[in-house]
Amino acid sequence: xxxxxxxxxxxxxxxxxxxxxxxxxxxxxxxxxxxxxxxxxxxxxxxxxxxxxxxxxxxxxxxxxxxxxxxxxxxxxxxxxxxxxxxxxxxxxxxxxxxxxxxxxxxxxxxxxxxxxxxxxxxxxxxxxxxxxxxxxxxxxxxxxxxxxxxxxxxxxxxxxxxxxxxxxxxxxxxxxxxxxxxxxxxxxxxxxxxxxxxxxxxxxxxxxxxxxxxxxxxxxxxxxxxxxxxxxxxxxxxxxxxxxxxxxxxxxxxxxxxx
Numbered sequence: 001x002x003x004x005x006x007x008x009x010x011x012x013x014x015x016x017x018x019x020x021x022x023x024x025x026x027x028x029x030x031x032x033x034x035x036x037x038x039x040x041x042x043x044x045x046x047x048x049x050x051x052x053x054x055x056x057x058x059x060x061x062x063x064x065x066x067x068x069x070x071x072x073x074x075x076x077x078x079x080x081x082x083x084x085x086x087x088x089x090x091x092x093x094x095x096x097x098x099x100x101x102x103x104x105x106x107x108x109x110x111x112x113x114x115x116x117x118x119x120x121x122x123x124x125x126x127x128x129x130x131x132x133x134x135x136x137x138x139x140x141x142x143x144x145x146x147x148x149x150x151x152x153x154x155x156x157x158x159x160x161x162x163x164x165x166x167x168x169x170x171x172x173x174x175x176x177x178x179x180x181x182x183x184x185x186x187x188x189x190x191x192x193x194x195x196x197x198x199x200x201x202x203x204x205x206x207x208x209x210x211x212x213x214x215x216x217x218x219x220x221x222x223x224x225x226x227x228x229x230x231x232x233x234x235x236x237x238x239x240x241x242x243x244x245x246x247x248x249x250x251x252x253x254x255x256x257x258x259x260x
Contacts (some may be wrong), residue, residue: 003215004190007052008203008210013070017199019117020067023125025206026110029059036062045083046203060105063114068093068101068174071116081105091116104170108246111208120215122170123244124192126163126246127208134162134246141165141181150189156209157189160202162246163211164192167200171215 008014011028014021036058038046049057063078068091081103091101104123106113108130115123126134135152142150142161147192151162168184169175187193191210192200199214 005156005202005204005209006081008205010205013067016201016212017117018119019115019121019212019214020071021113021115021123021212022067022204023111023210024059024063026059026107026112028054029062029112030055032062036065039080039084041042042080054126056107059112060107063112064089064091064103064105064116067114067116068098068103071101072098085127086173087115088170104167106167106208108208111205111210113210115212117214120171120173122167122172122211122213122215123157124163124166124211124246124253125205125208126159126166126211128155128159129207129244130162131158141186143182146186149186151231156204159246160189160192160211161186163209164189164194164213166246168182168194168198168215169212171198173214 065079068079084090089103100108106125108125165181169180174180189194203210
């Protein structure tokens with residue numbers, strides 16, 4: 001049976017399993033993107049990106065800064081989102097790294113999303129229109145058992161499976177280009193169940209699927225130093241330019257190549 005993913009409202013902060021989550025349409029952020037407060041280090045990264053990438057990169061930072069600001073009551077001007085050596089985003093607040101804040105960002109041609117959590121987190125968007133592209137490379141990321149579970153003729157299911165895989169490897173700070181996706185088994189899709197110490201959920205937003213993966217449980221205690229994030233409220237349900245489908249720009253390998 002084709003999974004029917006629940007809708008998620010755009011432009012508002014949601015909470016699920018300890019994470020903060022925000023998704024928006026790119027076109028709704030275009031006017032605001034020019035007013036995102038970027039630090040000199042962020043502007044250096046931005047200038048190094050190709051022109052077509054700069055707008056969506058800025059939109060992702062807009063959402064990410066909003067999440068961090070809500071989590072730790074910091075103004076956007078005090079928040080920096082900078083790439084680590086592996087390409088994953090690092091949160092800096094008031095000039096100091098905030099290792100307790102784990103961040104993930106995803107883009108497609110039409111949507112952008114960000115997630116923040118006290119544990120390793122991955123978020124990914126995949127347009128259902130990319131189902132044909134997913135189908136062509138499905139055997140590289142889905143096992144025969146997973147293909148049987150997901151099916152190859154169901155666009156929403158294919159998009160959801162791809163988004164789950166990519167969100168999972170982002171949480172692991174690996175990439176979708178190698179063997180890592182096959183090491184994250186999908187045991188169920190409606191509701192989503194992943195192997196290992198992972199929790200996952202998938203929603204739909206317009207004609208895209210949105211996956212969130214939490215790799216481990218939150219720490220019982222906040223760190224002795226730095227900023228802690230502990231959010232346990234449930235989610236409020238309201239209402240590529242790459243050879244890979246759905247844009248692998250948020251994976252560690254892709255982000256590293258583009259952010260340097």
